[in-house]
Amino acid sequence: MDTAAPAPGTTPAVALPRRAGIGLRHPHVPAFLGGERPDVAWVEVHSETYLVAGGPRLAALEAIRRDYALSCHGVGLSLGSAAGLDAKHLANLRQLYDRLRPDQISDHLAWTGTGGAYLNDLLPLPLTAETRDVVAVNIAHAQDALGRRLLVENPSLYMPLTLPPGVEAIPEPQFLADLVARTGCGLLLDVNNVVVCAHNLGFDVAAYLADFPLEAVGEIHVAGHRREAFAPWVGPDAGAGGVVLIDDHGSRVSDTVWDLLAGVLARTGPLPVLVEWDMDVPPLEVLLGEAAHAQSLLDGVAPHA
Amino acid sequence: MLEAFQQQMQRALLAAGGGEGGVDLAPGAVAGARLKIYRANVQQSLAEALAAAFPVTLRLMGVPAFRAAALDFVRAHPPARPQLAAYGGGFPVALAPLDTGAADMARLEWAVMEAYFAADAPVLTVEQLAAFPPGDYARLRFVAHPAARVLWLGHDVLPLWRQAQEDETWVPPAPDAVDGEVLVLRPADGIVCVSLPPGAAAAIQSLLNGDMLTQAAEAGLLVEPELDLQAMLHTLLAQGALAGARL
Incomplete structure (x- = not known):
């Protein structure tokens, strides 16, 4: 895994098992450390949660990693930062990844703060040519510093951005395809985020997925979201009746998202599919049940050549 | 833009x-x-x-x-x-x-956080210490375990913190404004907080800083002439506060 990123334009390999995985959350760690191994093909953790010098949390993950394929999913690279990436953070991540040797690493098309601040949220980017240049440089920097190929995830968005007159918006699928072509990165397709954005920003899910560069996808995410009414805040001109979808990863995957996943898999063949559940974490059996459903969809599609 | x-x-x-x-x-x-x-x-x-x-x-x-x-x-x-x-x-x-009492509780909790996520290190054993000639003990210097830290607190927060670990719904009262010294450690998988006798904090901090055992003893005895150095060293060894020793 210490090889450099592949040259731009080469076909990214899928590094994780083409099966269902789950996000590993603290309440479930004892079950994974116990004698009976939970039946799931791979697990994913948030990289930054394990950026600690030592202690029981990191030791537990190292023990679990010996038995399971591992994906390290970052939330803090801030690939959209105009000011560039934090060299110390990259060095810390490199140390963690060299220790854990994950099968796959990833982060988001987002920014998380500027000027030496981390805001603990994945913030929206104006999708312009300027931003594309910034993100492409940052991805190349990250892949070099981390010594690994990165998957970049499509974001979930709540707020429409209005570009100044004369500045052209690049559609998100095209923007991501450009990043793949320029940096050799792969993509992480979060189907739930597509549903959330389509509702919040008012675009068509089918058209978005038709344009998405699926050949670059090395992993898929599904998760639950919640509906929130912000009617008192939002005026009568509010799109979508003032109801906002929040991707809180705090409930079961919706039927809409499962259907879209099946549609994507029919086009791609089996890919690694992760069920994320971060808030109000349920008993492990519930999460494994969701993963089993994802696996049943995976079992229903034939491998593609 | x-x-x-x-x-x-x-x-x-x-x-x-x-x-x-x-x-x-x-x-x-x-x-x-x-x-x-x-x-x-x-x-x-x-x-x-x-x-x-x-x-x-x-x-x-x-x-x-x-x-x-x-x-x-x-x-x-x-x-x-x-x-x-x-x-x-x-x-x-x-x-x-x-709120000075809450600030002291927060200092204790932060020390616990730091100890929990501190680097792993081997623990100095009694056998390893016994390998040094007794005549050289005064000149021994120790390597602190990365998790070990000493706190000087202005409120008696440790008993409240302990009871709060036992009972997750218990609401602690305001802590008494009494000086207290605490050693925070991470032996094996858990966190241990030790309430220190007078003088011990000064001696242990000196040891954790890498001073010679005689210097640490002086620092402690200056605060408390009755300080039991042997008992203190025994506690440090038993709770894994030290990662190594050298002359």
């Missing part, structure tokens, strides 16, 4: 309620309302990170007072990088002007 947008949006996200500036790329009522979702996410999630790091301090202060202090801290001092396990080291100092 991107850099100006990010600076402007960050200012809006860290502003107090009602005081946020606008964001040029987010004009209009809908975008303004949606900006508030991001502001709430940012400030509340960081305040929740503090609540997770300082759970007993929260119970001691009560939710409204803790929440107000946490949000003020978050707006003024957001994390410098994405490591929430390392976020909050400045919070005890920020609490001191508001």
